[in-house]
Amino acid sequence: MPGGRLFLLKINPMERELFVSVDDYISGLFIPQDGVLTAATNSIKEAGIGDMSISPVQGSFLQLLVKLTRSAKILELGTFAGYSTIWLARGLPEQGRLITMEFNPVHADMAEKNIRRAGLDEKVDIRVGKAIELLPELAKESVGPFDLIFIDADKPPYAEYFEWALKLSRSGTLIIFDNVIRDGKVLDPNSTDAAVIGVQRLNKVLAADQRVTATIMTTVGLKDYDGMAIAIVK
Numbered sequence: 001m002p003g004g005r006l007f008l009l010k011i012n013p014m015e016r017e018l019f020v021s022v023d024d025y026i027s028g029l030f031i032p033q034d035g036v037l038t039a040a041t042n043s044i045k046e047a048g049i050g051d052m053s054i055s056p057v058q059g060s061f062l063q064l065l066v067k068l069t070r071s072a073k074i075l076e077l078g079t080f081a082g083y084s085t086i087w088l089a090r091g092l093p094e095q096g097r098l099i100t101m102e103f104n105p106v107h108a109d110m111a112e113k114n115i116r117r118a119g120l121d122e123k124v125d126i127r128v129g130k131a132i133e134l135l136p137e138l139a140k141e142s143v144g145p146f147d148l149i150f151i152d153a154d155k156p157p158y159a160e161y162f163e164w165a166l167k168l169s170r171s172g173t174l175i176i177f178d179n180v181i182r183d184g185k186v187l188d189p190n191s192t193d194a195a196v197i198g199v200q201r202l203n204k205v206l207a208a209d210q211r212v213t214a215t216i217m218t219t220v221g222l223k224d225y226d227g228m229a230i231a232i233v234k
Ligand code: DHB
Pocket: 052, 053, 054, 152, 153, 178, 179
């Protein structure tokens, strides 16, 4: 492929329409209208900020993984407005707990309201601050090991987050990373985009690390072309 063009490839409008329609088709079949989730999405629109939440179908997929693994302790890095938090926490059993970390206090405040509206405030503990500073504190607390860890925070330190996730894991823990394909930009070895470089580094580390069995599932739909890395601790 000649110089760089491959990495600038964008889904064209007609393809995008198809992918979004298929996403809506799946949602229409499997995801009932839900006032709590709609309110969380509306809180983002009302705040006038870009929505970097996972899609409804991705939420249903993550919840399925929570149930598949019978997770009772979940750790999430990157709460944003709590949309993914709600999907994950709703998959927990009665006594299940979720700790979620958010750097931006405005986002954490939105999440707190959305999680309370969902009736999940007893199950969910929002910690405000930089994950890279909160994780060592968490490791000292003996709340782990976690059964499932969802990493969706800032991308440059993804490989460091992976190391912390391992420290907070047991054999069988599922570790999931959002946004590891980034419209295919991960193919560009000369990328200067800090987020791309962060996930490229993570993907390499994950592939080489003998402590986990891992792969990447690509996704296309409402959230354009991306992927989630999924690792299980040996
Ligand atoms: C961004 C972050 C995300 O976690 C995501 O799913 C999409 C976009 C971002 O930082 O732009």
